[in-house]
Amino acid sequence: MNAIRGIALSKSFQHYQVLKEVSIEVMQGECYALFGPNGAGKTTLLRIFATLHRPNSGTFEIMGMDGKRERTKVREAIFMIGHGSYLYDDLSVKENIQFAIGIRGWNPSDAEIKKALDQVGIGRFARLRSRYLSAGMKKRLSIAKALLIRPKVLFLDEGYASLDEKGVGMMNECIREFTEAGATVLMTTHNRAVTAEVAHRVGVLTRSVLTEMTVNEMVEADALF
Amino acid sequence: MHFFRLIRWIAWKDLLSEYRNRENVSSMFFFALNVILIFSFSFSLDPDTIKEIMPGIIWVAFGFTAIIGLGKSFLIEVNNDCMEYFQTLPGPKGAIYLGKFLGNFLFMLMVEIILFPLFVLFFNLSILDQALPLLLVSSVATFGLSALGTLFSALTVQIRAREVMFPILLLPLSVPIFIGAVEATRGALSGDPFSMYSHWIELLTVFDVIFVVVSFWIFEFILDY
Numbered sequence: 234m235n236a237i238r239g240i241a242l243s244k245s246f247q248h249y250q251v252l253k254e255v256s257i258e259v260m261q262g263e264c265y266a267l268f269g270p271n272g273a274g275k276t277t278l279l280r281i282f283a284t285l286h287r288p289n290s291g292t293f294e295i296m297g298m299d300g301k302r303e304r305t306k307v308r309e310a311i312f313m314i315g316h317g318s319y320l321y322d323d324l325s326v327k328e329n330i331q332f333a334i335g336i337r338g339w340n341p342s343d344a345e346i347k348k349a350l351d352q353v354g355i356g357r358f359a360r361l362r363s364r365y366l367s368a369g370m371k372k373r374l375s376i377a378k379a380l381l382i383r384p385k386v387l388f389l390d391e392g393y394a395s396l397d398e399k400g401v402g403m404m405n406e407c408i409r410e411f412t413e414a415g416a417t418v419l420m421t422t423h424n425r426a427v428t429a430e431v432a433h434r435v436g437v438l439t440r441s442v443l444t445e446m447t448v449n450e451m452v453e454a455d456a457l458f
Numbered sequence: 459m460h461f462f463r464l465i466r467w468i469a470w471k472d473l474l475s476e477y478r479n480r481e482n483v484s485s486m487f488f489f490a491l492n493v494i495l496i497f498s499f500s501f502s503l504d505p506d507t508i509k510e511i512m513p514g515i516i517w518v519a520f521g522f523t524a525i526i527g528l529g530k531s532f533l534i535e536v537n538n539d540c541m542e543y544f545q546t547l548p549g550p551k552g553a554i555y556l557g558k559f560l561g562n563f564l565f566m567l568m569v570e571i572i573l574f575p576l577f578v579l580f581f582n583l584s585i586l587d588q589a590l591p592l593l594l595v596s597s598v599a600t601f602g603l604s605a606l607g608t609l610f611s612a613l614t615v616q617i618r619a620r621e622v623m624f625p626i627l628l629l630p631l632s633v634p635i636f637i638g639a640v641e642a643t644r645g646a647l648s649g650d651p652f653s654m655y656s657h658w659i660e661l662l663t664v665f666d667v668i669f670v671v672v673s674f675w676i677f678e679f680i681l682d683y
Contacts, residue, residue: 283546284545284546285542285545285546304682305548306548308546308547308548309548311546312546313542313546315539315542316539317538317539317540317542317543318538318539319538319539319540319542319543320538320540321471321475321534321538321540322475322479322537322538323474323475323478323479324471324474324475328474332467332470332471333543335463335467336464336467336468336547336549337547337548337549338460338463338464338548338549362478
């Protein structure tokens, strides 16, 4: 079953056309890595699927639900780790997690929160206000949220950015955990070697043309774009 | 149930953040203190005349304090792209508005309660007997101001000229609130029977309901553009 399906998606900002009739399909339980030069429209495509942008034309489906008409249902199935940390500086790490999950209608227990924070390596900072976290720790906190929410579709916009070597390994472990549990991951990235460890399929978005390739082809290619 | 929990989470987050950083409350307090000082040194009036002009002074101080406080209420959501997180929430967006509104209302009311003793001190007022009616008038008027202020704060937070646009939008629409508040405060301060000025409170209540209902409805479109 297709978890993500975009058909002829186009998006312009002012007079600049970022996406022109881009189509993509990602299967359930698959990790799809999206490469492309800066400004190719990778983030825009992710944000369309995450219901943050509306496409100028084209349609998309998430878990078989229409992305335009069934936005609320789509939002129940997805979670996005984007460039923003979605954190409140004056709340502690634990409070930020409680809030982020609480407003989605679920109150995780202290033990569940601790387990998720420990898994991403920031358990001992649970009571620290998030204003004192580094960018990498904020990224880890976002992953902890995803671990608790367990979305059916996870969007990672430059998921490895700001993470140290251990953090990248932890991120890949989490991605594996998600896909093995049947969740779908669509990620934008620039790191071929690390992505090759988890990706099932790869797409390169250049000037609105999406070229698909296998992970091996991606690794062996001299240059992707 | 989730609707009400969402409201509670948002209000909790706002009040806790404000309690910890005290950014808004200090700027509002010192601004209001300045207004009170300027007026108290400008007029040296007899008690009867003070009672006549006092409602105007009180609501000039509260009104401009509201502009400072409410205008910034959505800044906290923009700092780490938290508005984006709200956009991707599956829950009803109106609940986010009501949560922000509730936080703003309680916060504004708390500031006003702190300021009332200063009016007593600097203008030699005796309001102990009228404390309850004054609290009622303040609550009803602040309810409407917070309803409008929360909406316009959300509307202007993403635009560059927000500090100019916010009062331009808020002040004209709050005129009925200020008129009702000044008249009802005059009645309460003068020690008139409640029935003499209750119609002003009824008028304020009508505007409160209109402002909350309309803002609740509009907010969905602001957030989910």
